Amino acid sequence: MVIVQKFGGTSVGDLDRIQNVANRVAKTKEEGHDVVVVVSAMSGETNKLVGYAEHFSQNPSKPEMDMLLSSGERVTASLLSIALQEMGYKACAMTGRKAGILTDNLHTKARIEEIDPEVMNSSLKEGKIVVVAGFQGVNENGDVTTLGRGGSDLSAVAIAGALKADLCEIYTDVSGIFTTDPRIEPKAKKLEKISYDEMLELASLGAKVLQNRSVELAKKLNVNLVTRTSFSDEEGTLITKEENIMEKPLVSGIALDKNQARISLIGVSDRPGIASDIFTKLAKAEVNVDMIIQNRAHGGTTNIDFTVPKGDLNDAKEVVGDFLKEGDLENDVYNENICKVSVVGVGMKSHAGVAAKAFQTMANENININMISTSEIKISMVIDEKYAELAVRGLHDAYELDK
Secondary structure, three states: OEEEEEEOOOOOOOHHHHHHHHHHHHHHHHOOOEEEEEEOOOOOHHHHHHHHHHHHOOOOOHHHHHHHHHHHHHHHHHHHHHHHHHOOOOEEEEOOOOOOEEEOOOOOOOOEEEEOOHHHHHHHHOOOEEEEEOOEEEOOOOOEEEOOOOHHHHHHHHHHHHOOOOEEEEEEOOOOOEOOOOOOOOOOOEOOEEEHHHHHHHHHOOOOOOOHHHHHHHHHHOOOEEEEEOOOOOOOEEEEOHHHOOOOOOOOEEEEEEEEEEEEEEEEEOOOOHHHHHHHHHHHOOOOOOOEEEEEOOOOEEEEEEEEEHHHHHHHHHHHHHHHHOOOOOEEEEEEEEEEEEEEOHHHHHOOOHHHHHHHHHHHOOOOOOEEEEEOOEEEEEEEHHHHHHHHHHHHHHOOOOO
8 A cells, every 4th residue: 555644743843753753654664555754844843934034024035935934844854764764764855846746836825736756656666765845845947835824734635646545644633533622522522434525614614633725635636534643543534535434424523613703784785786896805805705694674775794714804894994985885893702613414415404403402502693504514603602612512412423
């Protein structure tokens, strides 16, 4: 088997942990597998490098930042390769460039366009363990680029796809995907398997274990993805095609996102194209709009409510302010004390009554639902933030996810 293993910053946080990773990688090699390891920078290293740059400039150039930040992963890759060589294994460290990772030209947020696996494949044929610096590649001009937040996960999934690897293991400080956040509900259970679509929903709805882009890429490239901890031999969670899961649970998990703000536009001019004008300008300001509700009000006006991430709120206020000045709406109200709680599961496609149970649970807990959004495998509800954990525990109980 060809196995790609990715280790995040906490897993390679110091020299002892890098040795621990070397031992784990060696064990996989001893089991007869070809191994490619993708590593992040040691925890805290990227922030330290950003601090160095900010000492000289509050707005350093993005190409220079890519050159600087990509060094963190190269340090870890070299150290891990040295540790493996000292243990008697043939190992070689590679930059994103040497590993054949070609990206577009968008510095600090580049996207992988293709991977030429020739150098990695020839090293594997020589019996070497290949250690790749994650989070980086090169553009068509040969300039170093970085892939943005969660970039090492993306590197690992893309490399697994290019090598047609049998498995891509993402090692973090948590042991897998749980039915909900175990810190909120101690009865949360670890899932053995989950579909790409369910994982995408959970990731976009606030579950922090895996980033959306890496799950999307795994689905596109049909890469079997496992997330597990580097601190024990505990089995992780397999993220795979829906047809690879025999028993499809009705509900797989409950997600909570507290990073939400609600914007209410009151007395909006009820003319054709007004909603298009508002949301087009929000999109141009790169405001990520989530739920939208429109209600007809009295006197030929309408009310529009929508949610945005808290980090986009100031940009949204600027856009809304322009419409206020132009007289296109009477008032605007903002609420940051909300959260979004979501029920996710592929089993919803074929079962009735899932939504009714969610709403009944909220009623039983005396929680008012402000907004509702549904898809084929998801029900999301916006509620007051003070009820967040009560809602999560109530829903987890209602769908018997601890069973």
